[in-house]
Amino acid sequence: MIGLRPAFSTMLFLLLLTGGVYPLLTTALGQWWFPWQANGSLIHKDNVIRGSALIGQSFTAAGYFHGRPSATADTPYNPLASGGSNLAASNPELDAQIQARVAALRAANPQASSAVPVELATASASGLDNNLTPGAAAWQIPAWRRLASFPLNRSRNWLQNIRTGRWRAFLGNRW
Structure with missing residues (x-):
């Protein structure tokens, strides 16, 4: 019995610290130092939330760049169903999906000569x-x-200007 009191006291202390104090402190500091990021980096237009800067959107209309395909179930770019397709690299269904995407991209961009x-x-x-x-x-x-009727030299300059580099010179890819 004598050893139970310190064990329960320690358990209660750690429960309050890790289950209460730490989450509240990190939430408060996040809201104070990084309010936009802590709230999901939401994009507002006309006082309506249109999306998040951290989640891709489906752009299939002509005149837009096509983003990376979404593997979320049923609805593309659904953050509630986030996750890969779980199809193995040897799965014929994955191969068919990729071939269909490549064919659609080639049809949308017939001038592209590279892969x-x-x-x-x-x-x-x-x-x-x-x-x-x-x-x-x-x-x-x-x-x-x-x-978009955009001159080639201007489009290459535009692409060069909107690139993002490595964060803090060591995280991320070097473009």
């Missing part, structure tokens, strides 16, 4: 990616430029 970038044909593990590599964006420039 379709991998990230435009394959979904990510989360199925919610919001960014493209510069190579995937550059591959789509001929079709986009034709529909």
